[in-house]
Amino acid sequence: MNPALTARKVEFRYGDRDILRGVDIDLFPGEVTVLLGPNGSGKSTLIKILSGVLSPRAGDVLLCGRPPRSFPRREMARLLSAVGQDPPVDFPMTVEAYVALGRFPHQGFFGGTTSEDREQVARALDLTELAALRGRALSEISAGERQRATVARAIAQGATVMLLDEPTAFLDIRHRVAFYEVVTRLAETCGVAALVASHDLSLCAEYGERIVLLSDGAVAAQGRPERVLTPENVRAAYGVEVACDRNPATGAIRVTPLRARPPGVET
Amino acid sequence: MSRGRVETARFGTVLAALLSALAGAVVLSTATGPVSIPFGGFVDAFLRGGDGTPARILLSLRLPRALLGVLVGGALASSGVAFQALLRNPLADPYILGVSGGAAVGALTVALFLSADASPVLPLCAFLGAAAAALSVFLLARRRSGVSPERLILMGVVVGAFLNAVIMLMVTLSPPGKIPGALYWLMGDLSLGTPRRVAVLLPYVTAGSAVLFLLSRGLDLLLLGDSEAFQAGLSVERVKTATYLTASLLAGSVVAVSGLIGFVGLIVPHGARALVGSGHRRLLPAAFLLGAAFLVVSDLIARTASPSGELPVGAVTALAGAPFFLYLLRRNGGRS
Ligand SMILES: Nc1ncnc2c1ncn2[C@@H]1O[C@H](COP(=O)(O)OP(=O)(O)O)[C@@H](O)[C@H]1O
Ligand SMILES: [Mg+2]
Numbered sequence: 307m308n309p310a311l312t313a314r315k316v317e318f319r320y321g322d323r324d325i326l327r328g329v330d331i332d333l334f335p336g337e338v339t340v341l342l343g344p345n346g347s348g349k350s351t352l353i354k355i356l357s358g359v360l361s362p363r364a365g366d367v368l369l370c371g372r373p374p375r376s377f378p379r380r381e382m383a384r385l386l387s388a389v390g391q392d393p394p395v396d397f398p399m400t401v402e403a404y405v406a407l408g409r410f411p412h413q414g415f416f417g418g419t420t421s422e423d424r425e426q427v428a429r430a431l432d433l434t435e436l437a438a439l440r441g442r443a444l445s446e447i448s449a450g451e452r453q454r455a456t457v458a459r460a461i462a463q464g465a466t467v468m469l470l471d472e473p474t475a476f477l478d479i480r481h482r483v484a485f486y487e488v489v490t491r492l493a494e495t496c497g498v499a500a501l502v503a504s505h506d507l508s509l510c511a512e513y514g515e516r517i518v519l520l521s522d523g524a525v526a527a528q529g530r531p532e533r534v535l536t537p538e539n540v541r542a543a544y545g546v547e548v549a550c551d552r553n554p555a556t557g558a559i560r561v562t563p564l565r566a567r568p569p570g571v572e573t
Numbered sequence: 574m575s576r577g578r579v580e581t582a583r584f585g586t587v588l589a590a591l592l593s594a595l596a597g598a599v600v601l602s603t604a605t606g607p608v609s610i611p612f613g614g615f616v617d618a619f620l621r622g623g624d625g626t627p628a629r630i631l632l633s634l635r636l637p638r639a640l641l642g643v644l645v646g647g648a649l650a651s652s653g654v655a656f657q658a659l660l661r662n663p664l665a666d667p668y669i670l671g672v673s674g675g676a677a678v679g680a681l682t683v684a685l686f687l688s689a690d691a692s693p694v695l696p697l698c699a700f701l702g703a704a705a706a707a708l709s710v711f712l713l714a715r716r717r718s719g720v721s722p723e724r725l726i727l728m729g730v731v732v733g734a735f736l737n738a739v740i741m742l743m744v745t746l747s748p749p750g751k752i753p754g755a756l757y758w759l760m761g762d763l764s765l766g767t768p769r770r771v772a773v774l775l776p777y778v779t780a781g782s783a784v785l786f787l788l789s790r791g792l793d794l795l796l797l798g799d800s801e802a803f804q805a806g807l808s809v810e811r812v813k814t815a816t817y818l819t820a821s822l823l824a825g826s827v828v829a830v831s832g833l834i835g836f837v838g839l840i841v842p843h844g845a846r847a848l849v850g851s852g853h854r855r856l857l858p859a860a861f862l863l864g865a866a867f868l869v870v871s872d873l874i875a876r877t878a879s880p881s882g883e884l885p886v887g888a889v890t891a892l893a894g895a896p897f898f899l900y901l902l903r904r905n906g907g908r909s
Contacts, residue, residue, distance in 0.1 A: 357804050359804065379807060380806040389801075398846070399851050400850075407797065460806075
């Protein structure tokens with residue numbers, strides 16, 4: 307199958323600091339790819355480049371075979387949605403109005419709100435369990451609820467490629483699981499190609515068909531969870547000792563951090 | 574009934590209330606003045622097109638003056654809404670960004686040093702001044718990483734202070750006979766030559782407000798911030814440029830015609846937001862009506878409050894505006 311989004315040898319600098327050094331990535335329709343990597347490894351930068359907010363210094367990004375910036379803006383937004391890392395704290399609108407902004411690529415400046423728009427917004431609110439909060443001001447809900455609203459806005463946008471930057475950072479365990487369920491379902495039923503930046507090492511192994519491990523601006527490992535989530539890879543990227551085994555309940559890779567012990571003390 | 578329809582119905586009610594308030598303000602303003610006009614005078618003027626003294630006072634003095642208040646107040650409020658969305662900052666208005674100062678310099682250049690009667694091109698020159706000020710603020714605030722709203726406001730304040738000095742210099746150096754008029758105009762006034770000023774201003778305000786209204790969905794998206802608005806499908810730079818130019822045109826043409834009237838562009842958007850929320854399709858019309866009513870009433874106070882003569886309307890808007898603004902800020906916990 308052709309990838310919906312590809313990046314080849316993408317390089318990026320802030321000032322004269324190399325932030326990304328030759329990153330290759332492919333996102334396939336119907337597949338959830340999880341982007342792992344320590345703080346500052348370049349995940350957010352990569353997502354901004356893939357969504358066209360930043361231009362790479364070198365390398366190519368192709369969305370459905372074309373550079374993202376070559377699309378008219380709204381056409382591109384119908385193909386690709388992206389959610390940044392920081393939910394808007396004092397956005398002066400209700401949750402519902404905020405989620406409805408995701409319909410802009412389908413409406414334009416002058417189009418009215420169609421029943422399709424209303425359905426998509428309602429569906430996005432349902433999927434993120436926000437229906438009960440739809441009339442509340444975005445500034446008057448919790449950080450986790452606000453984060454779900456950003457995901458809902460991306461869902462309402464109805465694009466085939468979804469780039470989500472740490473969408474589970476503020477979520478409790480129930481909503482974390484629910485989030486992965488929802489993206490997986492969107493991938494399976496709507497053929498969405500999703501990229502999820504995350505720090506949920508074990509949870510993403512349950513859901514991510516593919517994991518890309520970013521370390522210091524380069525892809526340290528990518529592939530199936532069992533290939534990427536090894537103690538060596540995790541130590542090299544994050545500098546922590548972990549044990550990796552199979553979760554007996556699900557068979558998925560499980561990553562357990564080991565307590566640091568002072569050198570010389572035997573157990 | 575769905576929530577959307579409830580909201581639409583509520584918006585309709587608010588809009589109707591604002592329209593009635595505006596109509597009431599215009600009627601009150603037209604009926605009030607040093608010469609009291611009997612009811613017959615109104616009938617004569619508006620129904621029979623009469624040309625007695627009362628009819629002439631009504632048709633060529635008071636009504637145009639009220640209409641000028643409508644246009645000026647509406648335009649300032651709309652421009653304030655646009656700047657606040659553009660900069661994502663509730664403190665933004667044409668003054669803080671130096672736009673009004675630029676417009677004043679542009680208009681003063683023509684009025685003080687060039688031809689005797691330049692009023693038809695005054696709005697254009699004021700717009701050029703406003704656009705030049707807006708552009709320099711924008712370029713000064715620009716960095717490689719983009720334009721941050723904070724820097725924009727900082728640069729606006731600096732450029733605005735500089736322009737104020739230029740204005741004072743220009744007034745001081747101008748032909749002596751023109752100084753009092755220029756000073757009075759600078760403080761904001763709606764008093765002189767109103768029918769023609771209404772005619773000059775009308776096309777600018779109509780076009781500017783219409784363009785902003787057409788951009789309203791884009792303004793909503795701008796509230797998300799540049800990257801998110803871009804990712805949501807907005808041509809951010811284009812919409813920002815169009816908004817910047819249109820809001821400068823509105824503010825510039827108003828300054829050209831009626832001088833520097835402060836506070837309307839700052840507080841009216843907040844009041845309107847408290848009534849109809851932040852979606853610009855509703856906010857823009859509501860702010861226009863509220864700004865219009867506010868300025869018509871302020872002008873009525875300006876010309877009736879003091880027995881010794883008219884106050885500059887700009888003084889009234891600031892006197893009334895500052896406490897009202899504080900009230901709003903406190904009531905909304907500083908959020909609006
Ligand atoms: N606007 C910026 N200017 C300069 N450096 C930046 C900027 N944004 C991020 N960086 C740097 O780029 C690197 C990668 O950041 P980022 O992509 O946000 O990492 P991640 O999302 O993986 O935590 C970090 O070292 C960060 O300090
Ligand atoms: Mg990040």
